[in-house]
Amino acid sequence: MKILLQVPGRAVERWHAALAAELPDAEISVWPASPARPDYALVWKPPAEFFAAIHPTRAVFNLGAGVDALLAVATLPRDVPVVRLEDAGMAAQMVEYVTLAVLRAYREMDAYAEQQRNGAWRPRPQLPKSGFAIGILGLGVLGQAVASALRGLGFPVRGWTRKPKAVPQVEGFSGPGGLAAFLAGTRVLVCLLPSTRDTRGLLDRRALARLPQGAHVVNVARGEIVVDEDLLALLDSGHLAGAVLDVFRIEPLPPAHPFWHHPRIVVTPHVSAVTVVADSIAQVAAKIRRLEAGLPVSGIVDRTLGY
Numbered sequence: 001m002k003i004l005l006q007v008p009g010r011a012v013e014r015w016h017a018a019l020a021a022e023l024p025d026a027e028i029s030v031w032p033a034s035p036a037r038p039d040y041a042l043v044w045k046p047p048a049e050f051f052a053a054i055h056p057t058r059a060v061f062n063l064g065a066g067v068d069a070l071l072a073v074a075t076l077p078r079d080v081p082v083v084r085l086e087d088a089g090m091a092a093q094m095v096e097y098v099t100l101a102v103l104r105a106y107r108e109m110d111a112y113a114e115q116q117r118n119g120a121w122r123p124r125p126q127l128p129k130s131g132f133a134i135g136i137l138g139l140g141v142l143g144q145a146v147a148s149a150l151r152g153l154g155f156p157v158r159g160w161t162r163k164p165k166a167v168p169q170v171e172g173f174s175g176p177g178g179l180a181a182f183l184a185g186t187r188v189l190v191c192l193l194p195s196t197r198d199t200r201g202l203l204d205r206r207a208l209a210r211l212p213q214g215a216h217v218v219n220v221a222r223g224e225i226v227v228d229e230d231l232l233a234l235l236d237s238g239h240l241a242g243a244v245l246d247v248f249r250i251e252p253l254p255p256a257h258p259f260w261h262h263p264r265i266v267v268t269p270h271v272s273a274v275t276v277v278a279d280s281i282a283q284v285a286a287k288i289r290r291l292e293a294g295l296p297v298s299g300i301v302d303r304t305l306g307y
């Protein structure tokens with residue numbers, strides 16, 4: 001079995017070692033030293049020339065959860081399935097990051113930080129949790145893990161999906177028709193949607209203005225889902241209380257971007273859930289073994305939907 005690995009940067013050595021340990025009988029090569037028709041390709045943000053030269057015959061594995069960058073490669077062959085990572089060590093990290101952002105909003109840490117700057121000792125009344133609903137855009141692998149953790153902390157949780165989806169103890173909303181009601185009852189909006197033609201620009205002024213006064217926004221999905229100027233306008237008008245942003249339209253976030261120095265925005269450099277080499281390779285290898293045995297695998301991307 002021929003496997004081709006394409007990972008930018010020096011991390012490729014760690015990926016290669018992990019893959020060789022999981023699949024000792026495989027013939028593994030590293031892009032650009034490549035067979036033209038490997039059985040499997042494992043890729044992360046491949047350049048356009050990659051698929052111009054390479055045509056995997058069995059499957060392309062995307063070494064991340066989001067496939068937007070891969071599907072944007074015009075040369076990606078149409079006749080081979082694309083398989084994405086599902087959790088693979090990312091859900092636990094996402095739970096930590098989002099929980100931190102939610103608790104920071106709920107426990108009003110920004111207000112206390114300001115009081116500290118003014119030397120003010122002023123306890124604030126505890127907010128009732130029952131009125132502090134967390135709204136999660138996208139109840140997929142990561143959204144459901146976050147929903148379950150926040151339920152465990154006692155927050156009411158609501159979720160928005162493309163198709164109606166029953167998730168225990170989560171109030172469900174779906175489709176474009178369900179978005180307004182979902183947003184209207186959300187105190188902290190957590191974006192865990194894929195970037196697709198349906199979600200890019202979704203969080204514009206109209207949508208964000210539907211959140212109640214004082215709501216917070218947490219974007220850990222993709223930058224292009226949010227319209228930057230509209231988010232800034234709603235923060236500046238006081239409609240929104242704060243935003244925690246891990247992902248941006250351009251990464252690294254350009255030095256002159258207003259997000260950097262905005263007093264009510266927290267910026268992190270796309271670190272909410274990083275790819276874990278060992279977990280990712282264990283998952284990919286397990287799927288390759290299933291495919292070789294003629295069995296179905298999960299995580300196959302629907303190219304029409306874009307996720």
Ligand SMILES: NC(=O)c1ccc[n+]([C@@H]2O[C@H](COP(=O)([O-])OP(=O)(O)OC[C@H]3O[C@@H](n4cnc5c(N)ncnc54)[C@H](OP(=O)(O)O)[C@@H]3O)[C@@H](O)[C@H]2O)c1
Pocket residue numbers: 065066067085086087090137138139140141142143160161162163164165175192193194195196198199220221222246247270271272273274307
């Ligand atoms: N910041 C980071 O470090 C980081 C790390 C990992 C992943 N991510 C991002 O997180 C995203 C989510 O990952 P995942 O593994 O949870 O994905 P997933 O399992 O594919 O879940 C996607 C969810 O979004 C919903 N959705 C998709 N299009 C929609 C639409 N048009 N309207 C309403 N709901 C829609 C889906 O609805 P259905 O349930 O109806 O299909 C599903 O619930 C990835 O695509 C990636 O961009 C970011």
